[in-house]
Amino acid sequence: MNETRSTRVRRCLLMIFLFSSLGLFAWSSLSIFRTAHAAEDTTAKEQAARKIYADKVRESYTYISAGKSESVYGTGKLSLPGNASIEGADFIEPTAFPTAEYCGHCHQEAFAQWRQALHSNSFRTPFYRTSVNLLIQEKGIAFARHCDSCHNPIAVVSGSLDAHATGDRSFDRDGLTCMTCHSIQQVDSKLGNGSYVMSVPAVMVDERGKRIPGMVPDAEILAHPERHSAAVMQKIYQSPEFCSACHKANLPVMLNDYKWIRAFSAYDEWQGSKYSKQNPLVFYTADYTTCQGCHMKREVITLKDPGSKKGMLASHRWLAGNTAVPYYYGFDEQLKRTTDFLQTGNYLNVDVFGIKAAGSDDLQAPLGSVPFKVDPRQTLETYVVIQSKAIGHSLIPEVRDLYEAWVSFKVTDANGKKVYESGYLRPDGTLDPEAHSFTNRPVNSAGEFVDNHRVWTIHSVAYDNSIQSGRSTLVRYRFRVPDGASWPITVKASVQYRHLRQSYLNNVLGADHPAYPVVEVASRSRVIKAGDNGVAPPVPADNADWMRWNNLGIGYLDQLQYAEAMSAFEHVIQLRPDYKDGYINLGLNYIEWEKYADARAPLERALSLAPHDARALYYMALVERRGHHAEQAIADLEEVVTQYPQARDALRELGISYYQQHRAEEAVATFKKLQEVDPDDLAAHYNLAVLYRRLGMKSEAAKESAQYAMKWIDPGAPTYSLQYLRQHPEISNESVPWHVHSDEAQVMSTGKTGAQ
Incomplete structure (x- = not known):
């Protein structure tokens, strides 16, 4: 076939292009091969x-x-x-x-x-x-x-x-x-x-x-x-x-050459909090938030960083509560940012909730919302409620024997003269031994406080006043305004925080060191007149009255004062008849009080407002089981677990219910699911040991028995705590759930001031 000149030119150009492309492809392939080969060579070396x-x-x-x-x-x-x-x-x-x-x-x-x-x-x-x-x-x-x-x-x-x-x-x-x-x-x-x-x-x-x-x-x-x-x-x-x-x-x-002991778990506390969305038994709800959501918030950058997006970078300061390290090294920016983090996060709510004459049952509350009368000649008792409002773990988390958070309570007269004070720092920097502190006291086998964080010697914990996420605590103060004092008086309650406690700072740095920072995390003041007091407008940080009563009820509940908790929760449903958790809290209180039959009515009311509410179903299941309605209890718990597959309490109770109904295979499967969430759960170890033995699985039964024995509390541990509490009456008072802080002498002259 004859080709025209233009056709031959096009064919030559096409061949040149193809050969060029092949050359480029070969060069590129060789480059990739060389790079990959170099990487493999580097890896081998x-x-x-x-x-x-x-x-x-x-x-x-x-x-x-x-x-x-x-x-x-x-x-x-x-x-x-x-x-x-x-x-x-x-x-x-x-x-x-x-x-x-x-x-x-x-x-x-x-x-x-x-x-x-x-x-x-x-x-x-x-x-x-x-x-x-x-x-x-x-x-x-x-x-x-x-x-x-x-x-x-x-x-x-x-x-x-x-x-x-x-x-x-x-x-x-x-x-x-x-x-x-x-x-x-x-x-x-x-x-x-x-x-x-x-x-x-x-x-x-x-x-x-x-x-x-x-x-x-x-x-x-x-x-x-x-x-x-x-x-x-x-x-x-x-x-x-x-x-x-x-x-x-x-x-x-x-x-420790002793036994397995859980030291701390901020992660487990988060998992049990409202922020994880894995636990239906929380008192309040919130949006899902991770650890990073609080401690690595995105912020505007000031230095070059290609990891930023739109000028924002996840914080690598991991702001939390450590003020000691930046203070020691002179990291002023970190210290300022940490202080701001503690003070501006709205993590706690302090409520000077009520006042009454000592010995009286007539609590006048909530202050600011109701008029009340004060007899200046009487000894007064003030109720302070501290709510853990926006913390995803306990206050204090982790090494509570070293960190120090406490309630400062101060009463002054109209001239600023001190009437009563609890929770102050003494001249040597140590904390008032009778302060209400959110710490613990680990002790060794000799009943001595485990100082210097020698955790391998811990055998028991004498007391632990930490507040779990989303819960509240009630602190009581009793004082008398002396004759001649000028009215009105001002009552101020605040939560103070220091990292670390003074005796540990002294152990590390010697007694001659600067005072380490103390941060006021939250506070509330009330002015109280002799005689009649009217209604006062709330400040922006105040909770609504229904929540104030709810928090008081939670505090009572944790202090085992069930009649008082019942009264508080009844105030909640009077103020919020549409609030289903008010009825659930009332039912929970009856269950804790072991009045299961009385718990049914408020729980049924909650379920009428929210028919598939997992929290109400969980507590109703406990009522049904106690009433010998086993199948209904199982049905309720199965629905809870369907909604919350990682709910530890629901899995545990469902496993127990299966076990009681001789549904061995379902009980085993449920306890194994519980161990996937919490491998330390004692009920799971114990029941699996029994179930495996009944099923002829002797090896598995032996393993679960060994785990149970290793993790079960030492029966002698309370003895070690008792020894410590006998030597420290001020700490012994703190270990009583419903204790009162008073201006009356609480400690005999023993020379003991407790570990601070």
């Missing part, structure tokens, strides 16, 4: 170096024996008595972790925030080092893995916490670095004590998504930000379960 390093560490590494808890913790785990795990189950050299400064080249805002935050100072502070050094001195450095799995992960995963370790420990100064958190791939929210799985650190993945260990040039990261993000970001980082790895802790047998 890193793996070889890791093996050489790990083999050397293993030659002399001391593994802690799991002992009695072997069935739980296993043996030969490098982090015991902590729970940290590493991909590949072997040591990682410290130099494998890119430094925070390296990350700070680009992430300037996150780095600046991190440097002042508690996470970056989690190991080096004297407040932490004092207690962990005591552990090392008494039990050996290997036992510090229990604490440092969270406070210094690089030390744990590198094998540096060993008597034979000689490597460079310069990483200590940085505690939790960017790449310790951003190398975690999984967590186990059921364990705590550093229950994470850490991979070999990588800041990039290759074209196929394979992690590239070690540092890479900033320019390469900036050229492929999506591959950087794939390496350092996991969806789990935005979940509360991620925080649970460290904000949950227990004291295992291998640490």
